[in-house]
Amino acid sequence: MGESRENTLEGVLNELQGSIPEIEACAIVSVEGLPIVSALPTDVDEAKVAAMTAAMLTLGEKAAIELGKGNLEQVNVKGVDGWLLVVQAGMNACLTVSTTANAKLGLIFLDMKRAAEKIAGMI
Amino acid sequence: MFKIRKDDKGRIHLKLVFYGPSLGGKTTALRWLYGKVEGLQKGEFTAIEDETNRTLFFDYLPLSAGGRVLFDVFTVAGQKRHRHQRKVVLQGTDGILFVADSSPDQRDENTESFEELKMFLGDALGREIPIVVMLNKRDLPNRMSRDEMLDLLGLGGNVPIYETIAVQGVGVKRAFQAIAREVILKRMYK
Numbered sequence: 215m216g217e218s219r220e221n222t223l224e225g226v227l228n229e230l231q232g233s234i235p236e237i238e239a240c241a242i243v244s245v246e247g248l249p250i251v252s253a254l255p256t257d258v259d260e261a262k263v264a265a266m267t268a269a270m271l272t273l274g275e276k277a278a279i280e281l282g283k284g285n286l287e288q289v290n291v292k293g294v295d296g297w298l299l300v301v302q303a304g305m306n307a308c309l310t311v312s313t314t315a316n317a318k319l320g321l322i323f324l325d326m327k328r329a330a331e332k333i334a335g336m337i
Numbered sequence: 338m339f340k341i342r343k344d345d346k347g348r349i350h351l352k353l354v355f356y357g358p359s360l361g362g363k364t365t366a367l368r369w370l371y372g373k374v375e376g377l378q379k380g381e382f383t384a385i386e387d388e389t390n391r392t393l394f395f396d397y398l399p400l401s402a403g404g405r406v407l408f409d410v411f412t413v414a415g416q417k418r419h420r421h422q423r424k425v426v427l428q429g430t431d432g433i434l435f436v437a438d439s440s441p442d443q444r445d446e447n448t449e450s451f452e453e454l455k456m457f458l459g460d461a462l463g464r465e466i467p468i469v470v471m472l473n474k475r476d477l478p479n480r481m482s483r484d485e486m487l488d489l490l491g492l493g494g495n496v497p498i499y500e501t502i503a504v505q506g507v508g509v510k511r512a513f514q515a516i517a518r519e520v521i522l523k524r525m526y527k
Contacts, residue, residue, distance in 0.1 A: 246517040247526075248406060265526035268518045275515065276497055285511070305375070305510070 223336060227253040230329045236317035238296070241310045242303065242333055243267040250307060250337070258312075267310045270300050301326050304334025341524060342429075344407070351520050352409045352429055353513075356454050357436035358446035359415030362473040362503035364396050366436060367412050369506045370513055371398050378404070391416070406525075408517060415450065427457055432520035433468040434512060436503070437490065439480035444489060451490050463496065467519035471501045471512045 223242055231237050231253050241252035241260065247268025249260045274289035291298040297313045299322065309330050313322060342350040355363040364384070371382045380399035386392050392414040400408045411430075413423040435454065437447045455462055462468060472486050481489070483500065492498070497515050501508035 245514045246406075247521045261526065265522060268522050268526070272497070272515070272518055272522070275511075279498070280494075 221336075223251040223333065224253070226329050226332050226336075227251060230311070230325055233325055234313075234317070234322055236314045237311055237322065238314060239263070239312040241267070242337075243308050243310055245271065245306055245308060247271070263310060263312075266298070267300055267308055270298070271308065274300070299323075299326065301330050303330035304337055307333055307337045309333060348404075349406045349525070350409055351406060351431045351517075351524060352411065353432045353434060353516055353520065354427060354430045355410070355412040355434045355436055356423070356427075356450065357415060357471075357473075358438055358443055358450040359391075359417075361415060361436045361438035361443070361447075361450075362471075362501070363412040363415065363436045364392050365503040366434075366471065366473070366501070366509045366512075367396055367398055367410060369503060369509050370400065370410070373506055374510050374513075406521070408520075417449075420453070423453070424457055427454075430458075430466060431524055432516045433458075433462070433466060434516050435468060435470045435490075436473050436501075437470060437486055439472055439474040439477055439486065441479055441481055444481070447486070448489055465523070467516065467523055469497045469499065469512055469516040469519065471499050471503075471508065473501045473503050475500045475507070476502045476505070 227240050227242065231240055239254045239258055241254060241263045242250040243264045244250055247264055249264040252260045252263060254260060254263065270289045270291065275286045278284060278286045288301040296315045297317060299311045301309050303309045309326055311322065311326060344350060355367060357363055371379055383397040392412060396412040398410045400410055411426050413426045433454065435451065458466055470492065472483060474480060499508045499512035499515065501512060503509055
């Protein structure tokens with residue numbers, strides 16, 4: 215019997231994206247910056263998302279350590295047209311989400327946390 | 338200048354080198370990655386050591402992240418007399434993890450090792466070849482302060498620094514992931 219949809223990494227991303235319309239794209243990226251799985255619009259390059267996630271992690275981790283905030287848990291970037299959110303998904307991966315500008319962050323973080331916990335159990 | 342190396346299975350090989358003074362914790366950190374860390378596919382650990390288990394030439398461990406990229410991870414022999422071997426092992430390196438020793442009596446050894454590394458790699462160090470620094474043995478009661486060590490090595494704000502205890506694995510995986518990420522950013526996403 216095959217794995218049910220919600221028990222795959224693709225399924226976790228699809229469920230996350232399907233539950234909140236403001237999420238435009240999401241991806242699972244290894245902490246080393248390599249793409250694992252993504253659910254992206256056709257005009258978004260998976261490698262670029264992975265590279266940007268890696269760059270955000272590098273800067274975020276440095277800032278957190280240098281300013282005494284401990285190990286990095288998440289990085290949030292706001293642009294005029296939306297948010298880029300990166301959270302840890304276990305010790306080996308990160309969940310990156312791109313949203314529209316009017317997204318309700320509280321709800322998104324709640325669903326990202328659930329998704330990250332599932333991902334952590336799978337990787 | 339730097340060419341991506343691929344094997345016959347199409348996997349990209351990136352070379353990382355643990356560098357630093359003798360008995361600073363390079364081999365301990367690599368062995369900890371080999372023995373304790375989950376989430377990295379590991380190959381065989383190869384060590385060329387003397388009868389007291391000190392690294393004679395290099396230790397080598399292939400680590401795979403995601404299957405498509407393989408990190409060939411080396412440590413060097415830290416003793417002064419192995420200078421030539423260190424130069425050989427550094428050839429073709431894509432990234433450096435410098436393991437500094439927090440013991441106050443290793444002050445000069447840290448400086449000498451870092452100066453040697455700068456001499457071997459020249460301007461490429463920190464530019465074409467990323468570096469992450471581990472301040473190791475942070476559990477020592479008489480350890481040098483972080484600022485003292487950074488001053489000693491002449492490090493400013495541009496190099497990622499991790500405080501580690503290699504024998505317990507504290508900080509080792511994060512430091513490794515940081516250099517792996519720096520190298521991937523530099524080599525694969527230019």
